[in-house]
Amino acid sequence: MNDGACRVKTGRLIFLGWMAMASALAAPQAVQLCASCHGADGNSASPRFPRLAGQQAAFMEQQLELFRERKRDDKGAHQAALGKLDAAAVKGLAAYFAAQQPAANPAAGADAKLLAAGRKLFMEGNLAVGTPPCFSCHGDRGEGNATAPRLAGQHSAYLLSQLQVFDVSQRPAAAEMQEIVKTMSADDIKALVAYIPGM
Numbered sequence: 264m265n266d267g268a269c270r271v272k273t274g275r276l277i278f279l280g281w282m283a284m285a286s287a288l289a290a291p292q293a294v295q296l297c298a299s300c301h302g303a304d305g306n307s308a309s310p311r312f313p314r315l316a317g318q319q320a321a322f323m324e325q326q327l328e329l330f331r332e333r334k335r336d337d338k339g340a341h342q343a344a345l346g347k348l349d350a351a352a353v354k355g356l357a358a359y360f361a362a363q364q365p366a367a368n369p370a371a372g373a374d375a376k377l378l379a380a381g382r383k384l385f386m387e388g389n390l391a392v393g394t395p396p397c398f399s400c401h402g403d404r405g406e407g408n409a410t411a412p413r414l415a416g417q418h419s420a421y422l423l424s425q426l427q428v429f430d431v432s433q434r435p436a437a438a439e440m441q442e443i444v445k446t447m448s449a450d451d452i453k454a455l456v457a458y459i460p461g462m
């Protein structure tokens with residue numbers, strides 16, 4: 264190996280070491296305020312609590328500020344934690360959970376037909392009734408982006424609960440979703456919440 268390659272390699276090792284340290288620092292005590300519900304690595308076990316691992320940081324920051332301002336109803340779940348966190352700490356937590364590895368989480372008991380129907384809706388929508396393909400905003404692997412949240416690997420029951428609340432305007436930042444949900448049948452939603460968790 265020549266000197267140049269060696270230097271590059273050493274540089275990368277130092278960089279990786281720094282990254283490991285940075286993520287260790289990004290998981291300070293504040294994560295303990297979230298871990299009991301969401302899991303320390305964001306892969307919550309209970310479907311009552313959404314998974315945060317790999318979720319988009321901008322989305323998490325936005326939702327936490329909405330909880331703080333009581334614009335999105337969380338039944339008080341974040342009141343105590345947010346009382347101890349300023350905007351910079353919220354930003355740090357969002358970056359920490361976004362950097363965690365999402366664990367597999369396929370929906371239990373979904374049959375092949377339902378999964379295929381869910382996949383078709385996700386990729387193609389149902390343009391005849393005005394349902395757009397979900398992938399067009401949420402990404403073709405459901406990974407999300409700067410403007411729409413990650414859906415892949417989310418608990419099926421949580422996805423279902425959110426698709427129901429869009430209807431009653433508990434999610435002020437979800438104007439697009441409110442319109443989209445109106446175009447979907449109960450069967451469409453059943454198929455989608457079976458398919459998406461296993462993406």
Ligand code: HEC
Pocket residue numbers: 293294296297298299300301311312313315322323324326327336337340341344345356357412
């Ligand atoms: C007491 C349990 C509890 C604690 C502690 C808690 N959460 Fe939550 N979190 C919830 C529940 C319940 C929801 C879903 C609210 C709803 O139904 O809309 C949620 C939703 C969220 C969401 C929105 C996710 C989505 O996909 O819609 C984010 C982001 C979030 N929590 C981040 C955090 C962070 C960061 C902390 C730590 C500072 C934290 N939570 C602490 C219970 C908790």
Ligand code: HEC
Pocket residue numbers: 313384385394395396397398399400401410411412413414417422425426434435436437438439440443455
């Ligand atoms: C035009 C863009 C767009 C399309 C198309 C779209 N979504 Fe969304 N979706 C969003 C945005 C933006 C949000 C975040 C809303 C918020 O901030 O509360 C969202 C949020 C969601 C959530 C809540 C996630 C969470 O963690 O809280 C679910 C579930 C969801 N969408 C499902 C779907 C499904 C299923 C489809 C396809 C039928 C779809 N979306 C199509 C933009 C879109």
